[in-house]
């Protein structure tokens with residue numbers, strides 16, 4: 036079948052130019068680029084909101100914003116970072132890299148791919164426009180809990196429609212990823228030998244297809260409660276606001292793995308390359324990924340300990356949550372074992388990958404602490420939680436995205452980035468990230484609530500430190516932007532097709548920058564097998 040298609044590839048499309056190239060894009064690399072730039076832009080929009088929050092919290096008292104607007108800032112910051120920055124960035128990477136790594140000519144459904152991307156800008160616009168409508172944007176937190184989300188103004192409606200669009204986009208993107216991974220791998224690459232990033236993308240896509248409709252359902256029920264006389268969540272009409280929390284978190288906990296699993300995949304690609312050793316425990320990585328995905332559907336109640344539930348339910352959610360530490364521990368163990376006795380070098384992608392392993396583990400441990408039901412009833416809604424999830428989202432998801440960017444920039448642009456500047460970006464981010472978020476553990480333990488624009492005097496010092504850290508961290512990301520632009524415009528010179536000595540996956544077999552069309556004929560069996568052997572995935576044949 037593969038051989039027959041070879042003849043069909045002559046005289047393929049001439050590339051559109053100018054805006055048409057992007058608006059009508061069907062090429063996986065162009066769409067990947069669109070996703071990545073969109074995510075980058077949203078990262079800065081959400082980042083500016085974070086800095087507005089931290090500016091207000093620099094001192095006790097109200098300095099800059101009215102409390103209502105402060106709440107809108109935290110809500111939009113959360114929604115924009117989760118749905119606008121982290122998730123689209125991973126989809127962008129999957130678009131760019133999966134066909135290259137699997138030896139496929141493109142994603143399976145090229146036109147649907149275009150549509151998946153172009154739903155995102157209107158969704159972002161709805162969120163930003165909502166700042167200008169009467170009553171302002173949604174302010175009830177990214178979790179959109181009723182009754183607040185039923186009572187608030189039309190900013191909430193815009194947020195709901197935005198989430199509908201984002202969900203549609205995610206579902207279509209996932210269909211594409213699943214079909215591509217399952218059907219379009221090069222001959223000679225069975226599922227259990229494909230790059231780990233393909234595995235985590237595949238499992239993530241299944242998670243998204245399972246839970247994006249759940250979120251869409253929850254917000255639609257909110258919408259009908261708001262405007263069409265239903266009472267799903269309205270206690271006055273016999274409904275139950277706690278029902279919303281169940282539905283939301285049935286989506287919400289798998290969602291955190293939607294932001295974590297692709298990061299695991301990226302780190303599992305990068306560490307072996309810079310340790311110059313095969314990934315330790317490939318198959319156990321795959322099983323760990325699947326177990327985490329399955330368990331993620333059974334732990335949503337850990338977000339609701341403080342709501343009140345039977346002791347048996349508390350125990351159920353508590354122990355299942357703790358169980359997730361087992362496959363996660365397998366992963367951390369495997370990454371360390373991969374580095375063990377490797378001949379490691381510490382280029383920027385590796386630094387971010389190791390930073391990921393260290394700090395994600397910190398976030399994992401604070402999560403484990405929060406999973407203890409009696410502890411959580413104390414810590415719920417404090418800054419301890421804010422510290423916890425930023426360790427997994429910023430030092431986790433975001434750092435893995437930085438690692439991926441430096442790792443694949445040479446393939447994307449054809450140029451090498453400036454290593455010294457990359458390292459500076461890493462150490463700067465590492466330092467100020469911890470200055471920002473580590474003190475938040477102490478604040479939370481001392482009882483400082485989250486989502487509040489003012490605080491008691493005894494919290495002043497740590498808040499000042501966190502705010503200074505955040506400003507410096509933010510500045511460092513402008514430097515990152517500068518690094519990326521510098522590389523696009525030539526960097527420190529042209530990149531070879533295989534800039535990393537240990538890079539043995541298929542994307543390093545094509546020139547840098549990757550031509551517009553690659554693998555129109557699948558890579559030959561010998562190439563595939565040489566790569567697999569170099570990755571320690573011996574061929575059984």
Ligand code: HEM
Pocket residue numbers: 082085086088089109110112113114116117121175176177178421425428429433471484485486487505508509
């Ligand atoms: C250095 C960058 C960042 C800083 C300084 C920062 C800071 C903050 C602050 C101050 C809050 C409000 C806490 C509160 O009052 O409750 C917050 C909330 C939040 N942040 Fe970040 N953040 C950053 C990056 C990110 C990233 C990359 C994500 C990725 C997903 C993220 C996700 C969230 C979420 C989900 C919330 C909860 C919003 C809510 O309470 O509804 N943040 N962040």
Ligand SMILES: [Cu+2]
Pocket residue numbers: 287288291334335337338
């Ligand atoms: Cu959870």
